Amino acid sequence: MTAILRGDLVARELDDATRIEVERLRADGIDPSLAVVLVGEDPASEIYVRRKRLAAEAVGIRSIEHRLGAATSQQSLLALIATLNADPGIHGILVQLPLPPQIASDEVLGAITPHKDVDGFHPVNVGRLSTGTGGLIPCTPLGCMLLLDRVIADFRGLKAVVIGKSNIVGKPVAMLLLERECTVTITHIHTRGLPEIARTADIIVAAAGSPGLVRGDWVKPGAVLIDVGINRIAREDGKTVIVGDVAANECDHAAVLTPVPRGVGPMTIACLLRNTVQAARLALA
Numbered sequence: 001m002t003a004i005l006r007g008d009l010v011a012r013e014l015d016d017a018t019r020i021e022v023e024r025l026r027a028d029g030i031d032p033s034l035a036v037v038l039v040g041e042d043p044a045s046e047i048y049v050r051r052k053r054l055a056a057e058a059v060g061i062r063s064i065e066h067r068l069g070a071a072t073s074q075q076s077l078l079a080l081i082a083t084l085n086a087d088p089g090i091h092g093i094l095v096q097l098p099l100p101p102q103i104a105s106d107e108v109l110g111a112i113t114p115h116k117d118v119d120g121f122h123p124v125n126v127g128r129l130s131t132g133t134g135g136l137i138p139c140t141p142l143g144c145m146l147l148l149d150r151v152i153a154d155f156r157g158l159k160a161v162v163i164g165k166s167n168i169v170g171k172p173v174a175m176l177l178l179e180r181e182c183t184v185t186i187t188h189i190h191t192r193g194l195p196e197i198a199r200t201a202d203i204i205v206a207a208a209g210s211p212g213l214v215r216g217d218w219v220k221p222g223a224v225l226i227d228v229g230i231n232r233i234a235r236e237d238g239k240t241v242i243v244g245d246v247a248a249n250e251c252d253h254a255a256v257l258t259p260v261p262r263g264v265g266p267m268t269i270a271c272l273l274r275n276t277v278q279a280a281r282l283a284l285a
């Protein structure tokens with residue numbers, strides 16, 4: 001029988017620790033503050049930005065939102081980022097993705113000063129992750145590792161298969177698994193023989209953005225499944241539901257599975273808040 005690893009419950013514990021850290025920072029004269037920049041009116045982004053604001057306020061982090069129109073130029077966005085970089089009262093900066101087509105995301109993400117880059121997407125933080133030299137760790141990959149820490153005591157030598165090669169999840173989570181001395185195979189939906197490769201895994205991190213991709217016969221008995229997928233699909237009754245990348249109903253021979261929703265998603269937000277207090281602590285140094 002599969003153990004369901006509820007990310008929303010683990011996130012709540014993380015938030016309790018973050019709340020205490022916020023109080024400590026306040027006592028040291030720092031009011032941890034997160035600036036979230038939203039460009040355009042993407043409905044999913046609205047949901048996530050709202051969730052981030054509510055979660056930040058619940059732990060005492062000041063959340064400031066900057067909403068720009070969909071036609072905003074890259075230059076105007078870069079000017080706002082420069083202002084936020086220079087503002088000593090702002091400790092974390094997050095520019096909600098995706099951005100409208102006229103804006104080059106990598107230029108924008110590269111413009112955020114690395115010590116305020118609470119997404120961990122800046123090349124400096126990516127480099128620090130790759131070399132294991134500190135820095136801010138991307139929220140979803142960090143959330144995956146904190147969930148795995150709940151069920152795995154010793155990672156050394158375990159076989160991990162990451163499905164998905166995005167800069168946001170696939171590549172960084174593979175690095176974190178490597179740091180733990182797993183043997184890591186990074187795959188993607190075009191990988192030939194993907195089911196056979198997945199079947200060798202003690203740990204599967206499914207981050208391909210492909211609903212129900214990981215079938216039951218891709219999973220060896222006793223494997224641990226981290227489902228990062230957040231796929232919105234329309235049901236027969238026309239309602240939109242969120243499903244993961246794992247065909248959960250076929251995987252009751254797995255040892256552990258994170259559900260979608262209430263799995264990795266809430267951990268992403270909890271780790272954003274944790275990164276924000278880490279960045280604020282840096283401001284004290």
Ligand SMILES: Nc1nc(=O)c2c([nH]1)NC[C@@H]1CN(c3ccc(C(=O)N[C@@H](CCC(=O)O)C(=O)O)cc3)C=[N+]21
Nearest residue numbers: 048094095096097098119139261262263265266268269
């Ligand atoms: N610069 C940037 N950083 C991000 O971290 C970032 C982003 N842009 N763009 C969009 C993605 C997506 N993302 C999620 C956050 C929380 C949930 C989450 O809490 N999901 C709930 C369900 C939410 C719902 O009902 O839709 C769950 O899985 O239980 C999901 C997805 C952060 N993102």
